[in-house]
Amino acid sequence: MEQPFRTTLAQLLKARFPIVSIESHEELRVLFEVRAVAGDADLVRKPRPVWTWSLTDGLRRDDGEEQARTTDPADALDALLRVGQPLVAVFRDLHPVLGGPGHPGDPAVIRRLRDVATAFRSESEPRTLVLVSPVSRVPVELEKDVTVADFPLPSEQEIRGVLDGMLRANAGSPRLRVDLDDAGRERFAKAALGLTLHEAENAFARAMVDDGVLHLADLPVILEEKRQTVRKAGLLEFVDSGPRLTDIGGLETLKRWLGRREGAWLADAADYGLPAPRGVLITGVPGCGKSLTAKAVAAAWGIPLLRLDIGRVFAGLVGSSEQNMRGAIRTAEAVSPCVLWIDEIEKGFADTGANDSGTSSRVFGSFLTWMQEKSRPVFVIATANQIEHLPPELLRKGRFDEVFFVDLPTRAERDAIWTLHLGRWLRHPRVGAPLTVDAGLVAELTGLSAGCSGAEIEHALVAAVYDAFAERRPLRRDDVVRALANMVPLSVTQAERIAAVRAWADARAVAATAAEDLDPEPGPVRPGADGRQRPHGGRHVEF
Template sequence: MASVGFRGDLSQAFRARIPILYVESYEEHRALAEIAAVARDPELVRTPRALLTWSPTSGLIQPDGTARRGAIDPEDALVAALRTEEPSVFVFCDLHGTLGPAVVRLLRDVAVAFRAGPVPRTLIILAPALHIPHDLEKEVSILDFPLPAETEIRALLDRMIDDNVATGRITVTLTPGDRERFAKAALGLTLHEAENAFARAMVDDAVLAPADLAVVHEEKRQAVRKSGLLEFVEPHTGLADVGGLENLKRWLLRRDGTWLDEAAAWGLPAPRGVLITGVPGCGKSLTAKAVAAGWGLPLLRLDMGRVFSGLVGSSEQNMRTAIRAAEATSPCVLWVDEIEKGLAASGSGSGSGDNTGTGARVFGTFLTWLQEKTRPVFVMATANDIARLPAELLRKGRFDEIFFVDLPTGPERTAIWTVHLNRRLSRPAVAGRLDLTPALLTELTKLTDGFSGAEIEQAVVSALYDAFAQRRPLEREDLVRAVTNTVPLSVTQAERITAIRSWAADRAVAATAPEDWDMGTGNGRAVEF
């Protein structure tokens, strides 16, 4: 259990006579239960201690459950703690909101008295936010209180299932593997949040099925939104909806489920992530969304622009906060789109447009985490301008693999036209005179040689604007005109694309292997370096 680590750290702090501890947690009741278990266990502490708790609403509560008279205000409660002459642990809940000059002075007195006193006494500040005044920084030791471990969440899930099945309230169609996925999906939530998520999944239709995993992800969405640095993205396409990129798709499919215990039994570590580079508009971001949907994991998007802040030290803290939020949501997919824009300048130590080194420090924090992370956070980073990627990011160990995505081939362009036109022609206002024949698709495919998938999509949209302006169905001429008026990126930036291909020839794996080029399936991709 995760609490074992906390119990060990707390018992060590008790035995070392550390006078003031700070525990940051929203789970007040769970934290109090752990503190009480350590304080009363003679195997963890040489001298068992009485537990007293204080809060602004209840005052100082003694071990027998009664409130001590005259100890409602924090100053009076701290004076009472100073006068206590028996082994004790005082837990002050939400004291961080009352840390005025008098309370700070009393806490400094407590630190001196408890450190040198004849009997072991410890004061613990338990609060949902970390707030330590400068005057107390040297007196207070921070103790991490972890969120519930998978075993605790699994026990909660099993207990809720047993209780509801016994009363006939729900039907459960989960396999043991499905239960493991539910428990892993709830990692990063408090026990209360996990209980709410499981309860919502059960009462939705009185059936707990694998599809209800989305309810747990929705609970995580709320937690991620509160961080303000990560965006919870709802993916609507799977890997089967991505045309081409067969080599990349096979690589991803082989790693589906490798964060589960079954893979650990094989000695397999959870995959670290991939860096996808190549020509803009050719499906890099779409693949990031598709892999999350295919794996059934939440997709988080890290916007590097939100990380950087004007306040000194806040950018580094923002990066650490974002990393903690991602790890708390694991297993998940972390999507870092156009990573070069946020990190390239920092690779030279110039920071994010400044000369303070802030960017370099943020970059260093991110790199260290990529190298050393142990939680199953699969990083999907995309990059268009490989020249701006710092060399440190490309070193082995940061990502499992680097893939290169090129312009779509003829069969792929046919598939792209088919997808976008079918999507629009299904609307009665658009359909009419246009018949999506093989001859038309062949014509459009030839006309768009050198076009990216995004450019083909925009050609369809442009044609629809022309049809809408005259309030008539879409016609062949609209599409041909839209294509003719488009100058693709392969023309305007031909030198850049040639440079990207040259770079990828020795440094990246083709997203589509040679054996997948033009297999007659519409998914081939000819990559010429």
């Protein structure tokens, strides 16, 4: 378990680490913590004054006295070297002169930082330089001199303090009515986890002025602030809520597995000693509901859905791909609890490092390490159409909780899919009447669509509605039958490919379809490992 930041910083100061780098946008909060540690005799034995430097204010003591009339960082470091007393110096936003991908740093500043590290390490008076910036940059010359300290996002208690303070400040306002009990305030604080204190304050303020009443219905405002966080990061896409799991026909084993893990990141699960679920890898026939399941899980669990485009990770300057992956992971953790959806993961991580000087291998390694070690409730759903191209280390236990195989829908699943899609269309006033959803129509269409994927069934119904629209009339049974007759399903055009995927999944993945839903009718079949005919690949288990 990670130890508190104050404990970590106190250890670094007592051990006389010369330079500490802290990556954070919340420099005021960092300064508050540094002052709290440096001035506490119980933490550092001998309290030390705090000095600060910025490009606008120059070098100053905490009492406001200006120590060097310079906004040049090299001159400020020279002035710091001449100070012969214990101190903690906090330099803000020094990262532009430390270099980064595509541009070198300032050699004079880097050299002076090395001089500072040498002087602070060797002299008798305890001195430490703390670098605070929104981007962590450590030039190769300073890799052995700089220690990176993680600064966590605000805790639930800190966010709750901001909310309570805002409510007290506006308690006498006739324009605000607070309709929250203590449990409601706790839900607001939990919803804001992952935001900075400033972002949480903005979200609470927006919720207050929305309609003059602060109540649980304002929780989506917090989600919108998280959407802004994702949008500004630029590497992830915030996906709007999709259908619920009950809106997906079939896949009962997969839905049951996911349903039993709802809320597993909350305190109730922790009381059982359970870790937060890591995620699932879903492979199978294209168009059979893999991506739809990712959207449905986030909607069913009531948490944000983020989509990671691997192409964005590898875009940009040389050396930035690894940083992009780390940035995407940090953003996902900041928005947690959330679902992180990686669509067609094999296109980003197949044959890693083949022709790119090892960049993809390093990015893949960062992702694997995070999957193995992550402690934040980020549930990863990865989908793959060509799973055999994925490296084996991604598939072993500890990365994903389970690997599921989604095959072509069975008769029972097609029946559910037709019922769902027909129900949506026939409720439309211009499309539906006089056609109605009845058992006979569903059974007929289910039989005619053998070998079709869920996406193909949906497309056939859309094509039939186009025919009805062309003549400005309601939908007819013949329209749907004709659309099915004119469609060549993927099970025909890609028969060999589907057979290969089923063969791979037979012993390596769990069938997403419940065993009781298997087709008793003849259908696309293949020999099983025991020589008997099985309608679908993937082993069947009970969850």
